[in-house]
Amino acid sequence: MRDVCVVGLGLIGGSVLRAAARAGRKVWGAAEAPEDVAAATADGFDVHTDVGAALRRAAEQDAIVVLAVPLTAIDAVLGAVAEHAPRCVLTDVTSVKRPVSERVGRLVPNAAFVGGHPMTGSTRSGWAAGDAALFDGAAWVICAEDGDLTPWAEIARLALDAGAHVVPTSAAEHDAAVARISHLPHILSAVLASVGAQGGPLAMALAAGSFTDGTRVAGGRPELTTAMTEGNREALLPAIDEALGMLGAARGALASTGSLRATIMSGHRGATELAQSRTRERAEVRIDLAGPEAAHALRTLGAQGGRVTALDGTVATAAV
Amino acid sequence: MRDVCVVGLGLIGGSVLRAAARAGRKVWGAAEAPEDVAAATADGFDVHTDVGAALRRAAEQDAIVVLAVPLTAIDAVLGAVAEHAPRCVLTDVTSVKRPVSERVGRLVPNAAFVGGHPMTGSTRSGWAAGDAALFDGAAWVICAEDGDLTPWAEIARLALDAGAHVVPTSAAEHDAAVARISHLPHILSAVLASVGAQGGPLAMALAAGSFTDGTRVAGGRPELTTAMTEGNREALLPAIDEALGMLGAARGALASTGSLRATIMSGHRGATELAQSRTRERAEVRIDLAGPEAAHALRTLGAQGGRVTALDGTVATAAV
Structure with a gap:
């Protein structure tokens, strides 16, 4: 299980940090908002306001980097990723996937990027509103584009660890x-x-x-x-x-x-x-992520309203 | 306290019957739907499928008649009221007030009619969905038109008895x-x-x-x-x-x-x-229903977001 570095400690980022820690992962985080950092520190988490240092540690440890900042702050944070962890396994939790994917391609082309979006929220915000159980039973979109699905599986495993089920689809369909x-x-x-x-x-x-x-x-x-x-x-x-x-x-x-x-x-x-x-009743199916057309099979599953519920090596168990 | 005769025993009518009984009033009811009548009978209420008989009893006992049927059934029920209880104190609980008022004026011109509308509901329906507590804390519109407010006070007292607060307004403003x-x-x-x-x-x-x-x-x-x-x-x-x-x-x-x-x-x-x-904080005011311009004062109270919370003789206590 890879370590997890979360950038942005509001409702979603703070909940990802807590949920990954609950699953037994080593986690750390960073945010520019000093009040969120102070609150997370008070709750015993290893978080700082130095985003660059958190990202350098992620590069050293081969950790997953989770971007949990609003879309309007994505460009600035991607600049920091390009500087400090340009080849990391990278995901985000923002509510649009095509614009983020396009920016990542432009700013951090060598990252192993997999767009994500947990379908949960709250009218409350900030670290204090977060909850390790926020994703329990929720859908978490993980974009499955053609190519090597190893990074997809890494992010899917994080979402499953957080209690969510994974809905695979394309950025455009999302x-x-x-x-x-x-x-x-x-x-x-x-x-x-x-x-x-x-x-x-x-x-x-x-x-x-x-x-x-x-x-x-x-x-x-x-x-x-x-x-x-x-x-x-x-x-x-x-x-x-x-x-x-x-x-x-x-x-x-x-x-x-x-x-x-x-x-x-x-x-x-x-x-x-x-x-x-x-x-509705769901049938169980298995998709071998190392098999041919696996990304297409995942996207088809998502288009049918299906979801991945478990991962064992390269084999995804899904309900459709 | 007048007796109460409820016509229509679905969600709202069934709840009015229960709430009036809870307040210690003598109640009976009628409905064309045999399943609602059977369910209400099983719950110990004095209800029948003979609407005419229920209305004749209301006329004899000078009871309040509450019409709790959908708008599409109002004309037929008003025909029965005209035949069996043409001078009763009459109210309704439908969600529009001008169309109902116009029909009452045409079909039962001698009834003491006061339009009403409890602002509560449910996606469930039928007798089984009803509840004596449905109106607790809810707003209940009682239309206050110019003229003698004695029937208005009768209906307002029923709504207060049912646990609601009363919002006075005109049919058009409602x-x-x-x-x-x-x-x-x-x-x-x-x-x-x-x-x-x-x-x-x-x-x-x-x-x-x-x-x-x-x-x-x-x-x-x-x-x-x-x-x-x-x-x-x-x-x-x-x-x-x-x-x-x-x-x-x-x-x-x-x-x-x-x-x-x-x-x-x-x-x-x-x-x-x-x-x-x-x-918001509310101020308490009193309106004497026997005073001049009392109906206007009630409607002004409603337009300001105010509500009548108690009635003592002809004096209404209101929060605005």
């Missing part, structure tokens, strides 16, 4: 999917919160479950939501267009025929598909 | 507010569930908190959601238009400048206003 199920929800939540509040104190006094649920993520930190959604611009635009088209069609049907049936039935089918995807 | 904070959330939830599910099994596998929260109400019974939203067409159209305008502006800004800041900041302000409306 970005298109999260535009629909993570970034669009944040935009619609903001629209709903804003239109609701325009109704004044009476509307706020009457707001119950549907409004509270629908606006929860609008209460999160605006700078994080802005960076996340803007960073996935290319994939988010067509998702917003689909939503605009459907909302416009609902508006037109309500105005002309008085019916919202098509909209509501379509939404009900979507909600049913989500519920079924969480409860 | 309908405009719920279009924003209840009906628009259902439409946006349907749009989100549909666009998300279009992403296929991968998108469903990656869906986490923001998608789950944002699509929860899309999983409710389509026929109830359809009846509720279509029934508030007049007020819902401008709310959808506001959402379309804001979503279109977000789309345009993302495409042209790459920025979603205005949208996300506006949503964050809305979420903050909701949170503040729930935690």
Whole structure:
């Protein structure tokens, strides 16, 4: 088991550090935010504000480097990786994969980079909000591109160690999917919160479950939501267009025929598909990561809603 | 305390029956759905499938009649009220108030009608989903129109007995507010569930908190959601238009400048206003329901986000 060096000690980075330590790995970390470093130190972790020193140690120990900083800070941290650990096994946890992959290719071309994204979060942030159990039972995307899957297996093992199951896919397919199920929800939540509040104190006094649920993520930190959604611009635009088209069609049907049936039935089918995807029976399959077309097999698994649940040598056990 | 006759024994009607009984009132009910009647009978309640008989008993006992049927069934039940209890003290619990008020005025002009709407619900339905505690701490709108407030006080007392606080407003203001904070959330939830599910099994596998929260109400019974939203067409159209305008502006800004800041900041302000409306300090005021302009004072209280918390004779204690 490789050691783990985490750069960035907020909610996600702090949780990765804790979860890797819980799994018995040697871990250290660094962050520019002195309050996160102070809090992590107080909790007994080996963390510092000197990112360069943490990365040099990672290079010496052949550790996995996990970048857990916001997308807006990725370029600066990649510059430090290029300087101090240019050939490390590298992953990230940011919410878009194509823009990060492109930057890594440009700034740290010799790193063994595998993009990652744990699908979990919180409206809270910072070290104190982190939890070793944050990833238990969660999906963790690990991008499987063609080529040697050895680094992929390293990162997948870290995610499995952290209690997650691994969803393999491509960077582009990831970005298109999260535009629909993570970034669009944040935009619609903001629209709903804003239109609701325009109704004044009476509307706020009457707001119950549907409004509270629908606006929860609008209460999160605006700078994080802005960076996340803007960073996935290319994939988010067509998702917003689909939503605009459907909302416009609902508006037109309500105005002309008085019916919202098509909209509501379509939404009900979507909600049913989500519920079924969480409860359906799954078959177990095995994928040999050293075999031919293994990356393609992994991506196909992900496209079918499957997940890797264990790794034994080069053999991945998956549920599909 | 007047007796209470509830027509319709689903989630809301069943809960009103239980809550009124919990408060020590004599209650009986009727419903056309034999499964709800059988379940309520098994729970020891005095309920029947003969709606006419229940209404005649209400007329004899001068009981409050609570209509707890969907909007689509209101006309038929109002016909029965006109036949069996045309002068009763009458309220309803449906999610739109202007359309119901208009129908009552046409079909049961001599009833002492006061429109009501408890702001609570569930994605479950039927007698079994009901709960005597469903209204505890919830807002219950009781429309306060000009004129004698004696029937208003009767219905407000029932809502207070059921554990709710009473929000007084006009039918039109109610309908405009719920279009924003209840009906628009259902439409946006349907749009989100549909666009998300279009992403296929991968998108469903990656869906986490923001998608789950944002699509929860899309999983409710389509026929109830359809009846509720279509029934508030007049007020819902401008709310959808506001959402379309804001979503279109977000789309345009993302495409042209790459920025979603205005949208996300506006949503964050809305979420903050909701949170503040729930935690702010409130001042206590008193309104004499027998005084001049009392209905206007009640509606002003509601427009300010205030609520009636107790009734003593004709004096309402309110928090604003």
